[in-house]
Amino acid sequence: MQLFLTVKAWTYHYNIDINVDWKTARQWCQKNYTDMVAIQNHAEVEHLNQLLPFNKAYYWIGIRKIDGYWTWIGTNKRLDPEAANWAENEPNNKGSGQDCVEIYIKRSKETAKWNDEKCSKKKATVCYLASCSKESCSEHAECVETIGSYKCQCLPGFIGPRCEEVVQCRPIENPQQGFVTCDGDFGVFNFNSSCQFHCGTGFKLEGAQRLRCLASGHWDNALPSCQAVQCLPITDASDGWSMNCTHPLSIHSFNSSCEFKCEEGFELKGSNTTWCDQTGHWTHKPPTCQAVACDPLETPAKSHLTCDDPLGKFSFRSSCITTCEEGYTLRGETTITCLSDGNWSAPSPVCEVIRCDALESGQHGSLHCQDPLGKFSYGSLCWLECGAGFTLNGSNFTSCISQGKWSHEFPVCQGILKLSILFDATVGLTKETIDTLFVSQSF
Template sequence: MNKIPLTTSDSVERSLKKTTTGGVVKLRAISVHIGVFWLILVSVEGWTYHSDNTIMTWNETREWCQKHYTDIVVIHNENVTQFLKTLLENKTSSPYFWIGLKKINGNWTWVANGQIVNYENWADKEPNNALTDEKCVEMYSGVNHGKWNDDGCSKKKYPVCHKAQCLNNSCSNNELCKEQVNNFTCVCKPGFSGARCETVVSCEQLSAPPHGWMKCSGLYGNHSLNSNCKFSCAGGYKLSGTAELKCNSSGAWNEPPPSCAAVECFPLLLFGGGMMNCTEGLDSFRSTCRVQCPPGRLLLGFTEFTCRADGMWESSFPLICANLVHFQIALLASVVISVFCGCFCCRKNKKAARLRTQQEMLNPAFEAEHTPLDGPLCSA
């Protein structure tokens, strides 16, 4: 529907049929006098485009478009340009038409959807930022009809708006509604297919790994679009791979299925030529290892070790199969360390005892308020 107002108070209705190569497009032109401003409404099956003969700044234009329609116009391809050139009034001089392109953070951006411009239709030698603040864009009419020019946002021009035709119920829940110049169409969302997008993509059936568990859940089934499967392992086993998988819209899991591997303790260190016998492998979970030294050597350390579920041995290491000389050196070293520690502890306790005696002499109530000192008593 194309409404072109007259300057008289009478209403005149005219009908026009226009034949094109692709078929017949019916346009009805109705002229109505509306007093203050003229309104041009161009209806197509998808977007509708709207203008007004009242000039306004770029910011006022966007506010006006958002109030009455959807937003200031987005020209994303040549098809839209040709459509607007055909349907908007051909003006021979400025002011021309504001469009929804603006320089934001140094990038020419369509404000209606936040996308940086990829289709461009600048006039020759534009944009030139001639006034240093030309951050908004107008569309020429006349000689350079449809071409773009950067200009100051405070200047007043005619608005061009678009109105979206996709409604909440235009397509099914499994479809996306896409606006086009001459129609709108419903396309399947990623992960859906079929005539009505009723078929949901499925991923390969998974199973719990040996010595492990799996728990799956999803809106469309345990192994369908966006379903999640979580994996865990029994005691003594650790998960190798990703603990949670997701079924993608392509029909594949985002990662390969994980497995449960037996826990292994880090190797024991045995010096001095000893032998180690283990029940279930040298480093395997629950494996118990016994150490045996060659004749004439003594074991410094524990004789038996067990690999725990957390990957740690129950006893300390490293181990040494020492000869008699090494054993005597180790024994002497342990005696020296014990004596040193004993003397250090005794000195500390003696000092604390003297301090306690002095405080008891000064304050008889001190003994009742304090507990006895812990630790061994040493002779003077």
Template sequence: MGYCKNLPLPGAKLMQFFASLGLIFSVLNIWRGTEGWSYHYSTKTMDWEDARNWCRQNYTDMVAIQNKEEISHLHNFLPKPNKGYYWIGMRKTDGIWTWVGTNKRLSKKAENWASNEPNNGGNNEDCVEMYIKRGKDDGKWNDMSCSSKNTALCYTASCKNDSCISGQGECVETINDHTCSCFEGFYGERCEHVVKCKPEDITTPDHGSVQCSNGSFSYDSNCEYSCEEGYKIKGSRTTKCTSTKEWSSRPPTCELVQCPELMKPLGGTMLCHDPKGNFSYQSTCDFVCDEGYTLRDSSSSTLFCGITGHWNDSQPNCEIVKCKPEDITTPDHGSVQCSNGSFSYDSNCEYNCEEGYKMKGSRTTRCTSTKEWSSRPPTCELVQCPELMEPLGGTMLCHDPKGTFSYQSTCDFVCDEGYTLRDSSSSTLFCGITGHWNDSQPNCEIIKCKPEDITTPDHGSVQCSHPNGGFSYDSKCKFSCEEGYKVKGSSTTRCTSTKEWSSRPPTCELIQCPALENAADGLLNCTSNFSYGSMCIFSCAEGYHLRGASEISCTETAEWSQETPHCEAHPESLVTEVTLGVAATVGSSGLLLALWILKKLRRNANKFDLNSNSETEDQPQVYKNSISSLI
């Protein structure tokens, strides 16, 4: 590919120099562009920053020198500027020279400085100019102040977006052309090919597995190895396909996890179980100390080999046991005697209590293999008898010289009236040295009377109340008789503290009113033999008037409902005639009808009796009802 010069016309002096047509034709022939990048320069001078902006605005960027061939071409191709030289795309940042556009650092190999340069002679000389047709150090670089005025030197890029496979290579501009600089692991004109490693070099270790990132085994592919539980990797856990077509590491192996070897302790035994191998993963070792020795240096008597290759605790050891002498204390109201003064394994101590005190805890203790006494010191507690309760229906009075319900306490029991002592042969209990009362707890039982002694009288009934339960002390029974009968005897009885009823059951006797006799100058007619409910009707002979009620009845109090009436002399009247006429006609078979007729006639007679008063009027309704009941 040819160069794309496309250079602008130089200044007036240069045009005069090319005055002849032949020379102009030659220059035009040089300017004719061909495919590839092209160089351009400004007609005016400017500082480095303006020069770069001008290049980026009109072309691709400021020229970044690629190689010596390019420098030679530019020296032959470019005219000597009227003032200064040409700016190139290099600048110092934080003391480091870098190429613009790429920000790549200037390497030692690529340096093209003039003699004794860079020297920062004018201070702050952070930009670079290139000598062209200077006559000395042509094509070389000189560091200059970025504010100096030079000609801008630009280029138009040849590389396109698709010149190289994206992500696999970088397009590099060359004179008249470009090339693809392939990234590591890629090759080809456009970096279209990728390096591949041998899949057969990836093998699965025993007791392990391998997982690869993709199935192509191409450059930068990763494979990761893992081991089964209880096995650990020996070698690299990962490997990667490199640009040399080789894997970065060989396949590892999986080795059984191994814990440090354990030793049988002095004064004890060790028993191990190794499902996979001696002192390996999942091995367990149990340690037991001989009698009189105790385990130390470990918090567990069983060690387990874990997945990390460490035991769950340190190696146990056994040492002879000694118990703490300060743990043997003399109880209050007691004493202690020990077999020896060393308080070592199997030493014995015996405790005793004073009379009236009993031991709470073990009487003896022994120094055991756990460095502990077999039991804690006992206490001597005052002998205590079971608590007594004041009985229901009684009282309890106790005397406690040492403590409530304790040794030598006495309790007296007395039952209330209506209650009797039971469950004990004595009313006084004594708390003995064994912690037992001399007899059982007395209780008070309520007295009960015989229910069969309560009988229901003929023509009567009985109703009982039991405040303390059936037929017990203070139960009461009340007797009552049917209508027309009265109680003979006590109507109530009560269960007494003697277990007897206060009275015998009564009887029910028929209520009997006093016998009545015929009144002088009158007539008496009764329904029955003067018993409860009997009704008697009185009438007077002719010429007599009845003083009092004409009808009386026998009440439940065994008394007549009214005072007995009597006949008094009376003037002749219709009432007397009628009364006598009716009385003469009344027979025993027509008594009821006669009673009704007499009643009507009496009402009519009262209308004509000038001397009649309230005493002769009908008596209260109760007597009318008595007559109605007879009818």
């Protein structure tokens, strides 16, 4: 006798007229219905126990031991331990080879429980006709038979009555200073789609480079951002320079620029500008500032040159003093200084020989001089020779000394004859009268 029990869409079918081995039972179910019954939960077990008639040999169900695991043959799924309904101390594989399962329908003891049994034993057959069809659910679901109906069990990332709708994540826009490219089998910004982020020149990505849309409708990471590449700070003026920097994005970052300037009196060696490039390095090293140099000074003739050079020979702030040798006098500034523009504060001085006042020989004398450094100059030696009838009154020689004076008062020539007459005439005269007479007779 072949009977079936209908509960809405799911139907159970059984053959109680003849008991057959497990293989034959399955072949009968597959030929006439869907397959041997696959029990999914305890509610279904209780339902079968109520609906199926008692059979002394009991019923085969569609589960077997395959590769050591109890497996539902219709769906090829391993038995979930929570759905198992074994009798006490079962399965025990008693006698070995017990790879098939029977259900104790309406048994007085452990009713509706399962027992492992040899597949060659003869038992009644219970089948099912599935309510699921290709049209029941979308391709993104598993159609699960329930008592009296079915349900679409959505695969991760899909929703809807038939699981035909894909889960969506929040749309992603291009980050500032960057861009994003997205793709996915189920559409952009949908489940399992991915988005890859890129930054523009001079920017680097902070955060995950790639995001994936999860089945929950959330991205698997926080949105990244593009941050400007950073350069190391430039230390401030240790070499006499100062700098002025501009930071259009952030301090010491890509596109920042610094302009260098030397203090007064110094000139810049190197580039006066540097930029933070896309690699995070400055385009130029900080410059150096060297003191401005003035033209070298030569020691004037007959002089001594003494210089103080705090920043380098003949450089800015150098101060030079010129002193003349004895017999020479300085023409120009004694001290000159190297200025910030690279010029000396005054022309280089010179030492000129000292000159004494010019000498005259008088009417009755002859002037003779030796002038090694110039007429009537320092070191000149002069003497006077008087003509016939005249005699020298004073020192015969005088020389021009370093003070610009003659060493001795220059002599005069006096007439000899007139002088003796005058001496005779001076008897009884006053001193003032005598001096007057002498002066009137001198040359």
